[in-house]
Amino acid sequence: MTDQGIERGLTDYGDRGFSRYLRRAFAKSMGYSDEDLAKPIVGIANTYSEFNNCHRGLKELAEAVKRGVWQAGGLPLEFPTISLGEPFLHPTSMLFRNLMAMDTEEMIRAQPIDCVVLMGGCDKTTPAQLMAAASAGVPAIVLVAGPMMTGAFGPERLGACTDCRRFWGEYRGGRIDDATIRRIEGSLATTQGTCMVMGTASTMACLTETLGMMLPGGAAIPAVHADRLRQAEQTGRTAVEMIAAGRTPDQIMTPPAFENACRVLLAIGGSTNAVIHLTAMAGRMGVAIEPGFFDRLSEETPVLVNLKPTGIYYMEDFHNAGGLETVLQELRPKLNLDCLSVTGRTLGERLDDRWNFPDWQDVIAPAAKPLQEKGGLVVLRGNLCPDGAVLKRSAASADLMQHEGRAVVFDGLEDLAQRIDDPALDVAPEDVLVLKNAGPKGAPGMPEAGYLPIPQKLARQGIKDMVRISDARMSGTAFGTIVLHIAPEASVGGLLGLVETGDRVVLDVDRRRLELMVDEEELHRRRAGKGSGSPRAAASLPARGYLKLHMEQVEQANLGCDLAFLRPASKTTLA
Ligand code: FES
Numbered sequence: 001m002t003d004q005g006i007e008r009g010l011t012d013y014g015d016r017g018f019s020r021y022l023r024r025a026f027a028k029s030m031g032y033s034d035e036d037l038a039k040p041i042v043g044i045a046n047t048y049s050e051f052n053n054c055h056r057g058l059k060e061l062a063e064a065v066k067r068g069v070w071q072a073g074g075l076p077l078e079f080p081t082i083s084l085g086e087p088f089l090h091p092t093s094m095l096f097r098n099l100m101a102m103d104t105e106e107m108i109r110a111q112p113i114d115c116v117v118l119m120g121g122c123d124k125t126t127p128a129q130l131m132a133a134a135s136a137g138v139p140a141i142v143l144v145a146g147p148m149m150t151g152a153f154g155p156e157r158l159g160a161c162t163d164c165r166r167f168w169g170e171y172r173g174g175r176i177d178d179a180t181i182r183r184i185e186g187s188l189a190t191t192q193g194t195c196m197v198m199g200t201a202s203t204m205a206c207l208t209e210t211l212g213m214m215l216p217g218g219a220a221i222p223a224v225h226a227d228r229l230r231q232a233e234q235t236g237r238t239a240v241e242m243i244a245a246g247r248t249p250d251q252i253m254t255p256p257a258f259e260n261a262c263r264v265l266l267a268i269g270g271s272t273n274a275v276i277h278l279t280a281m282a283g284r285m286g287v288a289i290e291p292g293f294f295d296r297l298s299e300e301t302p303v304l305v306n307l308k309p310t311g312i313y314y315m316e317d318f319h320n321a322g323g324l325e326t327v328l329q330e331l332r333p334k335l336n337l338d339c340l341s342v343t344g345r346t347l348g349e350r351l352d353d354r355w356n357f358p359d360w361q362d363v364i365a366p367a368a369k370p371l372q373e374k375g376g377l378v379v380l381r382g383n384l385c386p387d388g389a390v391l392k393r394s395a396a397s398a399d400l401m402q403h404e405g406r407a408v409v410f411d412g413l414e415d416l417a418q419r420i421d422d423p424a425l426d427v428a429p430e431d432v433l434v435l436k437n438a439g440p441k442g443a444p445g446m447p448e449a450g451y452l453p454i455p456q457k458l459a460r461q462g463i464k465d466m467v468r469i470s471d472a473r474m475s476g477t478a479f480g481t482i483v484l485h486i487a488p489e490a491s492v493g494g495l496l497g498l499v500e501t502g503d504r505v506v507l508d509v510d511r512r513r514l515e516l517m518v519d520e521e522e523l524h525r526r527r528a529g530k531g532s533g534s535p536r537a538a539a540s541l542p543a544r545g546y547l548k549l550h551m552e553q554v555e556q557a558n559l560g561c562d563l564a565f566l567r568p569a570s571k572t573t574l575a
Contacts, residue, residue, distance in 0.1 A: 004243075005075070006037045008112035023112075032075070039075040042239040043113035045104055045129065046078050047120045052085030054122035054201065055145050056192035057223050061232045065117050065143065068236020074114075074243070076236065081107060084124045094473065095445025097124040097131075097280075098554070098563050099546055104132035113138060115239040121145030121193070123200040123476070126208055127277035133213070133249045134284035135566065139242040140249055141342045142214045143235045144205045146223035147315035148193035153184055160189040161477040162197045162308040165451070173459040193223025196315040197308040199476035203270035204277060209324050210264040212252045212341030216350055220323035222316050238342055245344055250285065255572045256336035258282045260347065262294055262574070264324075266301040266375030267331055269310040269394045271476025272484055275377065280560030280567075288570035291388035291558050295379040295512065296575075302370030303394055304330055306363055309479040310376060310394040313363045321363040329355050330367040380483060382514040384469070384495050384505070387487035387558045389514055395479035397465045401509040403481075404517075405432040405467060409501045412437040413449055421456040429458055432467045432505040436496055439471030439489025440554045440561045444547070450474035450484040467507055469514065471496055471557070483507065483514060485557035492556070498526045 003009075006027055010019040027037055044065055048058040062078055069076035082100040084093045108116050116136075118129035121144040133140035151158040163184075171181045194201035205219035215235055221228045241247075258278065265274050279289045304327055307313050328335065329351055337348030357366055365371045376394035393401075408431045410416040416435055419425055427433075433452045440446045450472035454463050468482045471489035490497035495516060499505070504517035542548045553563035560567075 004114055005040050006112055008041070008114065009110065036075050039073060040114040040240060040243045041112055042069045042074045042076050042236065042243075043108065043111060043116045044076055044078040045081050045107070045116055045118050047081060047083035047125055049083035049085060051088045052083045052122055053189065054085065054192070054194045055083060055120070057145055058119050061143065061145070061229065062119060064229045064232035065119070065236040068233035069240055071233075072237040072240035074236075074240035079107060079111065084122060084128070086123050091443065092445045092447035093124045094447065094561070095550060097128045098550070098561075098566065100125065100128035101131040101135075102566070104129055105135045108132060108136040108138050108140070114243040115139035115141070117235055117239050118142045119145075121201055121205065123204070123273065126201070126204040127281060130208065130213060130253075130281045131284050131562070134253055134281060137248055137250065139239070139247050140213065141235055141239050141242065142208050142218075143232055144194070144201075144208070144214070144218065146193050146221050146225070146228045147196040147202055148189060149191045149222055149224060149316055150196060150314050151187040151190040153187045157314065158184065158187050159197050159308060159314045160195040161199065161475065162479065164188050165478055169454070169459065169464065172453065172456055173462070191224050195477055197477050198268055198270055198305060198310070198315075200271040200273040201476075202307075202315055203265065203268065203274045203476055206268055206270065206324050206327075207261040207265060207274060207278065210261045210328070211257050212339055212347065213249070215343065216341075217323060217325065220315055220319040222319060241344070242342060247340075247342065247344065251340050252342065253281070253285050254339060255287050255574060257339040258287055258289065259297075259574060260335050260339060262289065263297050263301050263331065263334060264327060266294070266298050266377060267303060267327055268305040269303050269307065269376035272377065272390050272392050273473055273476050275390055276473070276485065276557055276561055279558070280562045282574070283560050283562055283567045283570070286568050286571040288573040290573060290575040291379045291390075293574045294377055298375030298377055301331075301334065301375040302367060303372035303374070303376050304365045304367065304370055306365065306371055309477050310392075311371065317363045321361040322358050326358060326364045329357070330364070378509060378512060380509075380512050380514040384499075384514045384516050385486045387556060389469070389483050389486045391481070391483050391509065392479075393509060396481040400465065400467050400481040400507070402507070403432070403467050404504060404506045405430050407432050407434045407499050407501055407503040407505050409434045409436065409499055410452075413443060413447070416449070416452065420453055423457055425455055425457070427455050427458065429463045429466060432469060432507070434496070434499050434505070435468070435470035435472060436490035436499070437471070439486070439491060440556060441551060442471060442489050442491030444551060444554070446471075446473050446557065446561060448473050448475045448478075450482055451478040451480065467505075469505065487556045487558045489556065495523070498523055498530065500526070
């Protein structure tokens with residue numbers, strides 16, 4: 001008996017011989033020969049979906065993976081899992097990240113898979129697949145869709161979705177008309193692939209390559225470039241090698257590898273969402289990442305990458321400048337070089353290959369002359385966020401880093417939608433916009449609503465940024481002085497739930513503070529009058545289905561928003 005290939009994890013009929021015979025019979029119905037069925041099996045989790053524009057090219061990539069698997073002596077078998085197309089999901093894709101992770105983990109384990117190729121790319125898909133791989137414990141390798149190419153609008157290059165937001169701001173401010181915004185709509189996302197700025201998808205691709213769960217160079221190759229097909233083919237060959245080597249995720253996704261990923265997140269000016277996803281992925285490996293760990297690394301990690309939303313370039317420029325290889329080479333003295341990758345080589349061995357800094361470009365800065373001396377993200381504490389909150393310093397306005405303002409409060413997404421553009425809204429540019437009840441349980445699913453729009457009457461005066469705070473997330477493609485992931489969230493009793501319009505709020509990024517300037521006596525009075533602060537009364541909690549499980553089990557942002565029962569006890573803490 002073997003526990004590899006087609007005989008792995010036999011269906012239970014109480015007769016192993018019968019199980020083997022029956023499985024082989026049905027496998028043969030697909031035309032496979034005895035020679036094929038003697039090979040190790042590479043499962044290919046393909047998240048192609050017509051509800052996911054970013055994954056439009058995955059069918060062709062899967063064929064290239066299969067070529068590589070056959071070349072190396074394996075049997076490739078493709079299977080579907082849940083796919084999460086960011087703009088197509090209600091109420092928000094984040095609600096389903098953990099569901100996709102469960103689906104993927106269970107299918108990896110239940111099917112006879114010796115190594116799995118995880119094909120994703122759009123924001124939540126890569127973290128969901130890595131969470132699954134971490135828990136399933138089977139050799140796994142990631143292949144992402146790759147970034148889209150830019151479009152054009154007259155002389156301007158356009159990219160999703162930083163430019164989506166920029167032009168929407170112009171439209172809201174009355175500076176461009178209906179016809180123009182419609183023309184722009186057709187030019188923002190013009191090829192297959194993921195958003196081509198350093199948003200969540202690109203960030204997670206870079207972090208996956210840093211972790212060692214993807215082949216070198218895989219993060220930045222454009223979706224439509226022939227190199228991506230070659231990368232797919234090599235991914236197939238590597239998957240077969242990983243089976244022979246017994247190279248499981250626990251050998252790759254180690255605490256030092258997560259430290260490298262946290263550092264690279266800061267150096268690339270990556271998405272705030274990655275803080276949550278990295279925390280969740282590490283959690284699956286029994287590694288706790290304290291929010292303060294990001295902050296500590298941020299103080300000693302320079303920003304090197306000049307991509308939107310914090311800079312000016314796009315992923316295709318990043319690829320042409322050497323991609324993540326250039327960043328890793330520049331960060332080399334700060335990285336843990338002994339970390340193993342899917343190739344069987346360590347990060348140090350990879351970086352020993354011949355290397356010259358591409359000094360003809362300004363997309364990636366040398367470490368000796370960084371774009372910013374300190375990392376892109378900071379973690380705040382204070383009475384409003386005792387378990388942390390995140391601010392993307394590299395995408396914020398310098399003149400708002402120290403700010404005290406009057407709170408203008410929105411009780412939830414509905415309230416925000418109804419009042420933000422009301423001409424009668426009492427709001428001034430120096431106020432602090434506060435959104436409550438948009439966290440993991442409050443919304444639920446923690447939507448990307450933290451990028452509160454500038455109230456239309458202020459947008460029309462030319463106001464482009466204000467301090468905005470919430471327990472929500474924001475898209476990795478967004479920008480502004482925006483405090484996110486406030487934990488604990490309002491709807492589980494966080495102080496955010498007690499903020500009222502007219503209160504004073506202090507943001508002090510240098511001191512990492514976010515404070516509500518209301519005395520204890522008054523807070524006590526509000527607490528007594530308000531109960532939990534949640535708009536979701538117990539009676540309205542979902543009675544069935546995945547949403548019920550989510551509401552019962554989802555953890556706060558500082559723990560990665562995983563479902564509590566899926567996360568093992570921590571063995572190591574990165575603090
Ligand atoms: Fe898929 Fe942006 S919509 S990565």
